[in-house]
Amino acid sequence: MPTKSVLLHLSTSQSFKSFLTKFKSFNNVTRRFVAGEDLGDAARAVRELNQKRIAASFDHLGESIASEPETREEVREYLRVLDTIAGNSLESNVSVKLTQLGLDISRDLCFENARTIIVAAAARNSFVRIDMEDSTKTDGTLDVFRRLRTEFDNVGIVIQSYLHRSENDVDELLEAGARIRLCKGAYDEPSSVAFTKKADTDDNYVRLMKKLLGSGIYHGIATHDERMITATKRFAAENRIGAETFEFQMLFGVRRDLQEKLVAEGYRMRVYVPYGRYWYPYFMRRLAERPANLWFVAKNMLKG
Numbered sequence: 001m002p003t004k005s006v007l008l009h010l011s012t013s014q015s016f017k018s019f020l021t022k023f024k025s026f027n028n029v030t031r032r033f034v035a036g037e038d039l040g041d042a043a044r045a046v047r048e049l050n051q052k053r054i055a056a057s058f059d060h061l062g063e064s065i066a067s068e069p070e071t072r073e074e075v076r077e078y079l080r081v082l083d084t085i086a087g088n089s090l091e092s093n094v095s096v097k098l099t100q101l102g103l104d105i106s107r108d109l110c111f112e113n114a115r116t117i118i119v120a121a122a123a124r125n126s127f128v129r130i131d132m133e134d135s136t137k138t139d140g141t142l143d144v145f146r147r148l149r150t151e152f153d154n155v156g157i158v159i160q161s162y163l164h165r166s167e168n169d170v171d172e173l174l175e176a177g178a179r180i181r182l183c184k185g186a187y188d189e190p191s192s193v194a195f196t197k198k199a200d201t202d203d204n205y206v207r208l209m210k211k212l213l214g215s216g217i218y219h220g221i222a223t224h225d226e227r228m229i230t231a232t233k234r235f236a237a238e239n240r241i242g243a244e245t246f247e248f249q250m251l252f253g254v255r256r257d258l259q260e261k262l263v264a265e266g267y268r269m270r271v272y273v274p275y276g277r278y279w280y281p282y283f284m285r286r287l288a289e290r291p292a293n294l295w296f297v298a299k300n301m302l303k304g
Helices: 001-010 014-020 025-033 038-053 068-087 107-123 135-151 164-176 196-215 226-238 255-262 280-289 291-303
Strands: 055-060 092-096 128-130 156-159 180-181 220-221 246-251 269-274
Touching: 038 055, 038 068, 038 128, 038 269, 055 068, 068 092, 068 107, 092 107, 107 128, 107 135, 128 135, 135 156, 156 164, 164 180, 180 196, 196 220, 196 226, 220 226, 226 246, 226 255, 246 255, 255 269
Parallel strands: 055 092, 055 269, 092 128, 128 156, 156 180, 180 220, 220 246, 246 269
Antiparallel strands: none
């Protein structure tokens, strides 16, 4: 936990970013976890995943945007992504953070921007996942999502198992028929809102996973933790829940061996493919999430 807190703190430090990016070896390592800075890089990564029978989700990196013109540019970027998916017959959808679309400026602006993307996705028979950010954004994100769900079926949401509130949120969202991506959570949260012990987060993850798989709705079980995966597979088998009724989800560059193993076993797999200029906070949160990633980076930097 101390290592996680330090890494999450460093994810907001521009001076530490400037220090790290002086090292060519560090920049080389980041390419394992971030597809690149432009859409073409991401499209190539998605195509390679599709060739391995792995679906994808484009994730244009960026958050906490504070000007309306910048939010409109994010919308235009996502429209370009949707055109790229359709034009290249890629098996992929898109994931978007609402602070990219103006959540910190105005919920109405955010709703309007998100709606534009979802309308475009619906016209292309595609799906939009609304990502979840830190706990100060949860109410706003769920509010915008609920408004979107009154009009559209091709939009889903993310729930983080480390938040105390998540079980109540899941119950309410399932009542509304929402498609949920379940993950553990990757932000530095106080004990007043989140579990601080990994065992408690894991227990809640399994509890929520069982609710999702038992709902009859198509959900995403997002984890790199083999114990969570084993628990999911066991629950599905015991309750005769078909492998085609849900999907596992992982992040680009993380546990590629396990991604391919699950596909070979007949499970559906989707990989989130991040790209864009604002890769640093994302990258540092990935290191904080999984200590093995930190040792991978350190080892490769020492190799030069």
